[in-house]
Amino acid sequence: MTQDANRIHRAAQVAEPGAAVQVVPMRERPPGVGEVRIDVEATGICGADIGTVRNPAPATGFPVTPGHEVAGVIAELGPQVQGREVGERVTVGWFGGSCGHCSACRTGDVVHCPERKVPGLSYTGGWSSTLTVPAATLARIPEGLSAAEAAPFGCAGVTTFNALRHSGAGPGDRVAVLGIGGLGHLAVQFAAAMGFETVAIGRGEQKRPFAEELGARHYVDTERQEPGAALRELGGARLILSTASSSRPLAELLDGLTPHGRLTVVGFDGSPLELPVAKIVMGARSVTGHLTGSPADTEQAMRFAVATGVRPQVQTVPLDEAQQALDTQQEGKARFRMVLIPGV
8 A cells, every 4th residue: 555645636626506617635535445546647528527517416416526537557455455556557437336236237237237336426536636446447558558548448438449349240341430529539440440441420521531540431521411311322331320419410310221230329418319210110220329338348448449559639638727628628629538637
């Protein structure tokens, strides 16, 4: 165990409903049984964090410290922690703990545990210089990834990686990605690296060169053409992965699926989804959602990224500028993942 009583820890917090994010001094929480404390080196800003900041009545009460894309170094081990070492580089993502005894946990599907915990929602999150979490939530960072690159794999990276590899699509199949943002720019890279004929769907011709740099073989500009119709002209997609926050385009996208094709949603805005059932039934198509992955999945996503050159494009910002970084993301100006650096 290591402790430094003189060290000043800081956290970016929301103190009351409607308040701005402010960085304040904080006291570290020593790890309990089965827990570890991490010195945070980088922490991503996810779209879900906007909801955390705006929540007028968070489950844990105020103040609230968001953050569930965390990379850092183990600083302290709690009792009964095995297989971990102080100084080990790790990430913590959307999966922040589970009950360990429900049917989902007992079958290895920990991310769907009804008592699943999420950093920043269930307990103090990673927009801070220190974080205490269950040891079972940790994923090891492989050599070749910096902390700023590793942090987004805890949510955006593992979510898109898992959604693609578990989709049923095989190498050579046509796969489309709707949205080229924080999730989408990783999804396009993963899809290309997995051997799919990758189609990127975005708004505006100015995104075409970037989509091609990411590995897209085709680009569909939604300002010029309906994406479902464009995919149908290409011969249809075995999978369409929707990473955009709006559900409005999804009904038309069904036209772009091949028979037995799948539309998988990982980005959403909470609005109701209305789909023409006839298109689903007549084409034997399916519409599914996908949520994150386990720590083992996160490790595999990072190893795959190191092996294939997939990398998140990040903008690093000092923790003291958390509110400005959040504003940049809300305005759609982030390119493409904002990452807070506590030590700057």
